[in-house]
Amino acid sequence: MSTMRKTLSMLSGAAGSALVLGGFIALWWAASQGGWVNRAFLPSPQATLASLVQGMAGGDLAAYTWATLSRMVSGWVLASALGIALGALIGSSARAREWIAPTLEFIRPLPASAVMPLAIALFGLSGNMVLAVVAFGAMWPVLLATLHGLANVHPQLREVSRSLELGHLAFVLKVGLPNAMPDILAGMRLSLTVSLIVSVVGEMIASQPGLGQAILLAARSFQASDLFAGIVLLGALGFASNVLLALAERRLLRWQRP
Numbered sequence: 483m484s485t486m487r488k489t490l491s492m493l494s495g496a497a498g499s500a501l502v503l504g505g506f507i508a509l510w511w512a513a514s515q516g517g518w519v520n521r522a523f524l525p526s527p528q529a530t531l532a533s534l535v536q537g538m539a540g541g542d543l544a545a546y547t548w549a550t551l552s553r554m555v556s557g558w559v560l561a562s563a564l565g566i567a568l569g570a571l572i573g574s575s576a577r578a579r580e581w582i583a584p585t586l587e588f589i590r591p592l593p594a595s596a597v598m599p600l601a602i603a604l605f606g607l608s609g610n611m612v613l614a615v616v617a618f619g620a621m622w623p624v625l626l627a628t629l630h631g632l633a634n635v636h637p638q639l640r641e642v643s644r645s646l647e648l649g650h651l652a653f654v655l656k657v658g659l660p661n662a663m664p665d666i667l668a669g670m671r672l673s674l675t676v677s678l679i680v681s682v683v684g685e686m687i688a689s690q691p692g693l694g695q696a697i698l699l700a701a702r703s704f705q706a707s708d709l710f711a712g713i714v715l716l717g718a719l720g721f722a723s724n725v726l727l728a729l730a731e732r733r734l735l736r737w738q739r740p
Contacts, residue, residue, distance in 0.1 A: 525707040533707040534714060543696065547715055550681055550692040553609070554723075557616025558677040562670050565621045566659070569628025573662075574654045586625075594619030594680045598687060612684035619680040620673040627669025631662020667731040674727055678720050693719075 507527055513519055514526040525533075537543025572578045572586070594615050601618075605611035635658055643653045659666070685694030693712050700708035 521706070522704060523706055525710055529707040530710040530714060533705075534711040537708065537711055543711065543715065546691060546693050546696045546712075547719065549690075550678075550685065550694065550716075551719060553612060553616065553681045553685070553690075553692060554674070554677045554719075557613050557681060558620055558670075558674050560613070560617040561620035561673055561677065562624050564617065565624025565669070565673070566628050566666060568621075569625045569662075569666075570632065570654050570659060573629045573632030574650065574658055590622055594676075595683060598684070602688070607688045607690075609688075609690055612681065612688055612690055615684050616677050616680045620677040623669040623672040623676065624666065625669075627665040628659075628662055631665035632658045634665075635661050664735055667727075667734065671724060671727050671731065674723055675720060678716070678723070682716065 510524075511527050514521060514524050518524075534543070538547075568582075568586075572582050597618060598611075598615055601611045601615050605614060632654075639657050639661065640653075643657050648656065681692065682694035682697075684690065685692035686698045689695060693716055697709055697712040697716075700706075700712060
């Protein structure tokens, strides 16, 4: 009975989402066909779809999409590794918190776009510059989630660890990080979205191949359908990556479900 209810709830949610999406596309079509906005700035859904198909089949859009996807995933993996390592170090050691936490609190409010001039000075207008900025911007959700998860380790687990005479590293690897895994995975999902955003901004600023550069070039040449095709691809890329990570999170945390 509960399985049937879950299935019906999922179907209802999918139907509602499809209805909202259909309404948005219908409004878009009406705005473009009715002349509410100049077609030079707002192409029709049909024109956008045609540009999307043409770009993916015979144009450079597929290559641009792959470049952005590779940059996003690479920066996200690097950010996740740095965030988990620093979070485990700071969250499991009072001395590390005293020494490192103030510096991190000074750096954390800086937006990724603010450090791009420094990254350009260090790496030049290159792919490594964009990767460094992506890793910097996407690291913080994972770092803060790891800190939160380690801070909420149950006192009884700490007592058991002391009774078993677990060393500091063993406690972090066998108790702390597994206990913090729900927080870490939630932080990684947010980090993936940040990685996509910063990748696109970096491609626009550094003129690196990718969807960001494609969208910027389309805007400068007043190719509205190509611009909207790139935006649609970005939305689809973000949606698909979030769904895949949500499925992975559900699978990894299946031990939590009753």
